[in-house]
Amino acid sequence: MIPAQASCQKPPVRSLTAAHTAVEKARSAGAARYSPEELKQAEENLRQVERAIAKESGRFPFRRDYQATDTLIEEVKFLAVRALRLTLDRESRARRDAGTQIEDLRGCLVRAQGIKRYLAPTDRSLAESLVGAGVDLEVAEKRIAEKDFPGALASAGSGLERVRKAEQQLLSAMVRYSSHPDLPSWTKWVDQALKSSRGHEAVALVVDKLRRRLTVYRSGKKTATYPVDLGSGGMGRKLRSGDDATPEGFYRIDAIRGPGQTRYYRAFLLDYPNAQDRRRFEQARRRGEVPRGADPGGLIEIHGEGGRDLDWTKGCVALRNEEMDDLAQVVKVGTPVAIVGYDPRSGGDP
Amino acid sequence: MNRTWFCFGVLLVALAMVVACGKPPQEDMDSAKAALEEARTAQADKWASAEFQAAEGSMNDAQAEMDAQSQKWMKNYDKTKQLLAKAKQDAESAKSAAATNKESAKQAATAGIADATSALEAAKTALKGAPVGKDTKADLALFSQDLDGLATTLTEAQTAMGSEDYNGARDKASSVKEKADSIKQQIDEAAAKRAGAKKKK
Numbered sequence: 001m002i003p004a005q006a007s008c009q010k011p012p013v014r015s016l017t018a019a020h021t022a023v024e025k026a027r028s029a030g031a032a033r034y035s036p037e038e039l040k041q042a043e044e045n046l047r048q049v050e051r052a053i054a055k056e057s058g059r060f061p062f063r064r065d066y067q068a069t070d071t072l073i074e075e076v077k078f079l080a081v082r083a084l085r086l087t088l089d090r091e092s093r094a095r096r097d098a099g100t101q102i103e104d105l106r107g108c109l110v111r112a113q114g115i116k117r118y119l120a121p122t123d124r125s126l127a128e129s130l131v132g133a134g135v136d137l138e139v140a141e142k143r144i145a146e147k148d149f150p151g152a153l154a155s156a157g158s159g160l161e162r163v164r165k166a167e168q169q170l171l172s173a174m175v176r177y178s179s180h181p182d183l184p185s186w187t188k189w190v191d192q193a194l195k196s197s198r199g200h201e202a203v204a205l206v207v208d209k210l211r212r213r214l215t216v217y218r219s220g221k222k223t224a225t226y227p228v229d230l231g232s233g234g235m236g237r238k239l240r241s242g243d244d245a246t247p248e249g250f251y252r253i254d255a256i257r258g259p260g261q262t263r264y265y266r267a268f269l270l271d272y273p274n275a276q277d278r279r280r281f282e283q284a285r286r287r288g289e290v291p292r293g294a295d296p297g298g299l300i301e302i303h304g305e306g307g308r309d310l311d312w313t314k315g316c317v318a319l320r321n322e323e324m325d326d327l328a329q330v331v332k333v334g335t336p337v338a339i340v341g342y343d344p345r346s347g348g349d350p
Numbered sequence: 351m352n353r354t355w356f357c358f359g360v361l362l363v364a365l366a367m368v369v370a371c372g373k374p375p376q377e378d379m380d381s382a383k384a385a386l387e388e389a390r391t392a393q394a395d396k397w398a399s400a401e402f403q404a405a406e407g408s409m410n411d412a413q414a415e416m417d418a419q420s421q422k423w424m425k426n427y428d429k430t431k432q433l434l435a436k437a438k439q440d441a442e443s444a445k446s447a448a449a450t451n452k453e454s455a456k457q458a459a460t461a462g463i464a465d466a467t468s469a470l471e472a473a474k475t476a477l478k479g480a481p482v483g484k485d486t487k488a489d490l491a492l493f494s495q496d497l498d499g500l501a502t503t504l505t506e507a508q509t510a511m512g513s514e515d516y517n518g519a520r521d522k523a524s525s526v527k528e529k530a531d532s533i534k535q536q537i538d539e540a541a542a543k544r545a546g547a548k549k550k551k
Contacts, residue, residue, distance in 0.1 A: 013418050020410045028403065032395055050413060054374065057420040124495050131499025131529075132506070138525040139518070151518075232488040244487070312488035 011053050012066050015073045019046060022080035026087060033150065034094070035086035042079035049073050094149035101156035102140050108163040109133050115170045117309065118212050122234050129166040133159040177210055177342045182237075182248070186340035189250040193338035194220050204336045205302070205327075207317055208343040209235060209246060214302070214317065215343075216330065226323045229306045231315035235341065238272075239281060240290045241297030244314050246339060247272050253302075253335045256328070264316075265304030266324040270337060272300035302327070302337070374416060375427050378434040382409060385441035389448065397455070398447035405440035412437045455516035462523035463511070466504055469530035473497055476537040481544050489540065493533050500526045 023042050031039035049072045056064045109130065116126050136159030143152035180186075190206055197204035198220035206215045209230060216224040231238070233245030255269040273281065273296040281296040297315065306318030317339070319327070386409055394402040412433035419425045474497055480490055507522035 011417060011420055013414075016417050017414050020414055024407065024410055027406065050417070053417060053420065057374075061423075122491065122495075124498060127492075127495035128499040128502050131496050132503050134529070135500075135503045135522055135525040138528075139521045142521050232491065310488050310492065312486075 010066065011057060012070050012073055015070065015077075016049065016053065019049065019073045019076040019080065022077050022084070026080045026083040029084055029087045030091060031083040031087045033087075034090040035083045038079060038083035038086055042076055042083055045072060045076045045079060049076060091149060094153055095144075098140065098144055098149045098152035098156060101153055101160060102137065102144065105133065105137050105140070105156050105159045105163065108160065108167065109137060112163050112166050112170065115174075116166070117311075118210060119170055119173050119235065123169075126166050126169055129162040133162040133166070135159075136162065174210075178344075180341060182341055183344060186248070186338075186342060187344055189248075189338040189340055190343055190345055192250050193217070193336045196336045202335070203330045203332075204338070205331070206343060207246075207302075207337065207339040209248070209340065210342040212311075214319065216327070218330070224326065226319050226327075227307070227309075229308050229313060229318040230311045231313050232311050233315065234311055237341065238277075238297065238300070238315050239284055240294040242294070243297075246313075246315050246317060247277060247300055248339050248341055249274060249276055251300075251337045251339065253331055253333055253337060256331070256333060258328070262301075262303060263305075264301070264318070265321045266328055267301040267303040268327070268331060268335075268337075270300045270302070272296075272298060373427070374420065374425075375431045375434060378431055378438075379412070379416065382412065382434045382438040382441065385438045385445070389441045389445040392445045392448045393452070394444040394448035396448075397451040398444050401440070401444035401447045405437060405444045408433065408437035408440045452514075452516070455520070456511075456514075459507075459511055459516040459519040459523065462520045462527070463504065463507055466507070466523040466527040466530065469527040469534070470497060470500055470504065473530040473534040473537070476534045476541075480537050480541055483544075486540060486544070490537075493537060496533060497530065500530055 023039075023046055026035075026039055026042065049069055052069045052072060053066065056066055056069065112133075113130055116123065116130065120126055136155045140152045140155035140159065143149075143155055193204035193206055194217055196202070197217045202218070204217045206217065207213070207228060208215070212228050212230065214226045214228045215222055216226075231244045231246040233243050236243065236245040238245040238247035249272070251270040251272055251274060253268045254271045257267040257269070259265060261267075277296055281290065284290050285294075300315055302317045302319065302324075303313075304319060304321040304324040306323075307320035308318075312318070386405055389402055389405060394405075412430060415433050416427065416430045419427050419430055473493075477490060477493055477497065480486065482490060503522060504526050507519045507526065510516075510519035510522065
């Protein structure tokens, strides 16, 4: 009884120091950031313990009883350990999540930029979203290097939000193509080119504007595909000179120019404008949709100096020079060329 | 009799001294705690985290020493007072460092935004003067879109300044500057290449 009474009279200095150390350890591990509530509670309880000890210490030695403070100290230690564990867990999760989000953002950004280039190269609001997302990505990478994982997560999250908004816009644009009013014409022109290729054991070319792709068919079978650059008018259909759009229709190669005969390495001149293009232009002119003195334009070619991953021509279709060399082996004057907004035959192809 | 009174007096003085030394320095403790709280209010945990942690550590040392003394029969709080004075000083240093660091962060962000604004302007000027041709028109259109996007992001950086997110503002501005510089460089290179090609002709 007497030893028990004596132990109750002695302040629990060692365990109090251990509680202080536990709280300090949680704080040093970053509990203020990752488990602020738990740390605050541990600190508050620690202050309560200190007040209780001070109160007991002020009493007459034989009346002191530190039993209640022992329990409080155990609580503080428990809370501090909990704060530390949560801190380590949350920090580790934040690090992992930030890494994943950054990877997601990087992937989405590349994909969205690629689709934008095909689908809406001139859309400024999309460009704004994607530029902002690019900045967010860089900031997130800086934050992760500084081990500021919540900061990295926030920046990557903001970037992903922008990219997803852009993706939604792009998706809506894409859906519009699968139900485009010109779809029957596009299907007809592709069929016409393929039929021509099958009938004469010859070659036909199909340019899919949406996919920025030229496909070579021989005897009705696909033999090669090449990426292409189009007119800077993007997905718009050529109507008149100066609109820098690539025309859509069924054409034939009119003339073939080799190196030295064109500034674009090699060129296959198309018979644009054909009768249908002229008719369309006349209708637009009568409706007052074209400027005074305008004409349907001409000199539309499939030519070299392409491969820029950019729509830069004035309406022509540009390929890399080495791919023009390949094409030059198989085409001749009269080879049919179908240029369509979207080739429905390629259905699931990206 | 006189000798007895003398001994009694000495005993009283000694007892008074023991009692005086044995009194916990509550005023010092309150003062140190107040200094630490002030440092916290000045966001020292954010802007001078190392200094703030050191102040908290000093405070804990002082508290531990005070606890240790409180159990002794012959209490001596001299060391506690020293530790409390150190804790107070550390807290004041943390507060001062927080103010300094916050101000530097603000200045760095302001300078970063100014640099990014100049870089954007320089890129826009280069874009206006760039030769437009079939080969360059599409590139220039894309650069123009990118510069517009960067201008919007720079506005976000300025907004971040308003909410005292100086590091966020600085990093955004730095990224904007980097991208604007890169665009200007590409425009300059394209212009130089074109000028070279013209000379050859």
